[in-house]
Amino acid sequence: MVTMSESEAAADVPAFRYTAAMANEIEPRWQEFWSQHGTFQAPNPTGELADPAHPRANAPKLHVQDMFPYPSGEGLHVGHPLGYIGTDCYTRYKRMTGFNVLHPMGFDAFGLPAEQYAVQTGTHPRTTTAKNVERYRLQLRKLGLAYDERRSFSTTDPDYYRWTQWIFLQVFNSWFDREQRKARPIADLIAGFEAGTRAVPGGKAWGELDAVERREVVNGYRLAYVSEAPVNWCPGLGTVLANEEVTPDGRSERGNFPVFQRSLKQWMMRITEYGDRLVDDLDALDWPEPVKLMQRNWIGRSRGAHVGFPMDGGDTIEVFTTRPDTLFGATYMVLAPEHALVSSIVPAAWPEGTKDAWTGGHAIPEAAVAAYRAQAAAKTEEERTAESKVKTGVFTGAYATNPVNGEQVPVFIADYVLAGYGTGAIMAVPAHDERDWDFAQTFDLPILRTITAPEGHEGVYTGDGVAVNSGFLDGLSVVDAKTSMIGWLEEQGHGRGATTYRLRDWLFSRQRYWGEPFPIVYDETGLPVALPESMLPVELPEVDDFSPRTFDPDDAGSEPETPLSRKKDWVQVELDLGDGPKTYTRETNTMPQWAGSCWYELRYLDPHNDKAFVDPENEAYWMGPRSAGDPGGVDLYVGGVEHAVLHLLYARFWHKVLFDLGHVSSFEPFRKLFNQGYIQAYAFKDARGFPVQASDVVERDGRYFLGEQEVVREYGKMGKSLKNVVTPDEMAHEYGADTFRVYEMAMGPLDASRPWETRAAVGSQRFLQRVWRLVVNEDSGELRVTDEPLDAKSRRALHRAIDGVRADMEELRFNTAIAKLIELTNTLTPLPTASREAVEPLVLMMSPFAPHLAEELWGKLGHAGTLAYADFPAADPAQLAAESITYPVQINGKVRGRVEVAPDTAEDAVRAAALDAVAEVLAGREPRKVIVVKGRLVSVVV
């Protein structure tokens, strides 16, 4: 079959039509213009990027930012830039309304894929990363995104990670003062110890401690600290993982290797100290409620009390409870199998009255406990969860005393109590806790109701009520009983009010190569020493082997070995840190990928500053609070919900530390957050279940075929493996970047996920063609626009459109803004003449969405240079008033007539006219009620 060549097909198209070919000529030209002229550079108040001559130098500021990408080797698909295009449209609009707009883009370039690629091919991760970043830059440039190119960086740039290390040192050199609820320099803490104004933990006086002991004490306070703590050790990957990198079934998110709980020395960040502020300050943020909720849940603050249950041997079991009001109903206790007290409380023999069911069939408690502990340790998380319906456990043989009533209560161990939460021990109140109820049923334990339940209520009751069987609490509500009990506990010395968090301290070290090195060395004591600022950055050394040592995936006893540790001549280093030249050992872990994204919003403000991570004046200008109570921060931060917890929590934490230490004036990094939706795509699979090239599938009568073979359609992510990727480059080539931008923005609201459909983009292309045709004669290329004034009706339509578009732009409702622009275009198209009065505002309003096209038309309309700083059209209020209003008249909710009246008609007159209009339908019936909704309708009730 002979296909028509492109030139033949093009021969029929008018020479000056806005086609993809035309777009592909226009677009690179304007991209080059913007770049050459620094069109989108935003001036700083001070420093290298200050520019008093800039048109927006003294304007109100706006800082808009996207969550920056990890530049993967696959490049961008059409889903990735959705948010970027959204912020680009928004910032282009805001710039035209007079704002000094900061809209930067950078790259989160440390990360595993480049390292793994390096392991496989020997290519240095730096090379791979640089290549991918370059590719991303080109792809983004092709979309016409208006970034201030001077402010772009990668987290892997030594000039950048120098400051990541600097911030780490700030965290390391500070502690959290619980009285002041803020971080303070570690020197203040030491001064307090020296002066004796602060008690030294452990009971000794500061003067009695030797130098090493003092350092150990201080290290116990630092916000970044080395801890021998249970961590997720993954031998198959050769690294430890953060909790969030482990799947619910106890395997690694990446690679699906088994993960073991191991006690290992690792760097931690004391984020738990900020639990309260991280929860409380959410109220100050303009964030989507679901994201705030996810953060609250993740932090998991619960208020209650710590209560001590004394034991005969002198030990006391400390429990945490949120229900101190039910303390009289605590009929037994449970320790986590791993609890430290377990081995010391177990008696030699079962005490009198031990029920058979409690012993697990063992003759002595020690055997029962050992067997249960072994069994619990052998179970994976998955097994524990799967069996969660059946409560298991065993009696320890020991009893503790309930402090409120002196009752002896049996102490069990059971895996439904977690070692990692609260104190790892609970008081069990089976009457008012479902889990305790289940356990009590299984082990035949007494149940005592201490809160009244509604009449007829059977079984466990967790709701509100009045205290009963509870001595001095009787008659109090749950809330009052809690307060009363906490008061009593504190008076009697049996406990105190307490708050616990689900949030754990943040595991901050990884056994990887491609990450920020720690600015830390160890001296002969084995304790960490911070390097001075002058030695930053600690650059990543060159190594031959990028991979950590990996092990048999099931070898739980293996030890991590970092890639940097093999670089002996780097690890051993002679330095003079104040005590003369000494040999130190470097920290060979690297920081996790989140480190770089914890503060990048600040570096954009002052990207080349080599004296500070950001100049305070620049920070205050771009991110400072604007009123009392305002948290400050980025004015609009756009990204996917997948970062609802981790990235956003970590970044908030670092920002608060920097705020406490006086380095920034904003106490939150992101004032407003917006979650963009995802673009999803159809994928097609053949009879064997293999994905087939989606672009080759054709639809016939609601069924899908690849050639003659029928395939089934599935809906999901866009990705290489599903063979359904569409790239922005393809779209730019086939339709032009402007069409692509308009289509992405027009297909739905920015926060909605929707399916991609390439062929639907022609609608946007036709729209741009119509706008073009309004200005340019397609055959001659000449300007069609005249200076004739608009007719009155079209003029009103123009101003209505301007008014509506402005409102939509402010609220990021780009889909409806575009609909209004199409509507306006469709109003202007049939007019005999294209009036400049309408065309110029239209072109300006188009420019946020289709910037290349708009610039080109703006030039054809006789303007020099760029329209980026032209005033966005403003509606004339006089033109917004309708000439007349048509009121529908409802009788009992059904429209039965209409009246047309002047817009300023008084309500009485509208009522009269309306009743008149439906007099026939009313047929003499007397209206019971007449409701006039001004400007909307009239409702008559008979």
Add this chain to the structure above:
RNA sequence: GGGGCCGUAUCCCAAUUGGCAGAGGAAUAGGUUUUAGGUACCUACAAGUGCGGGUUCGAGUCCCGCCGGCCCUACCA
């Protein structure tokens, strides 16, 4: 199991926040231009809002209960 978000023409989406269900796009059908049309233009086209109740003069919008989809979380004391 708990929590959150969402269901409007064949498809993607609007609806002044409680006021006449349709702004816009796609698809489809017919037409104009054309030797031709995977071009452009014009015209037509369709749902009573997942289901069932309730509040109201009036409900897509608010409330309750189901159904379906997506996301978070999962013995957190």
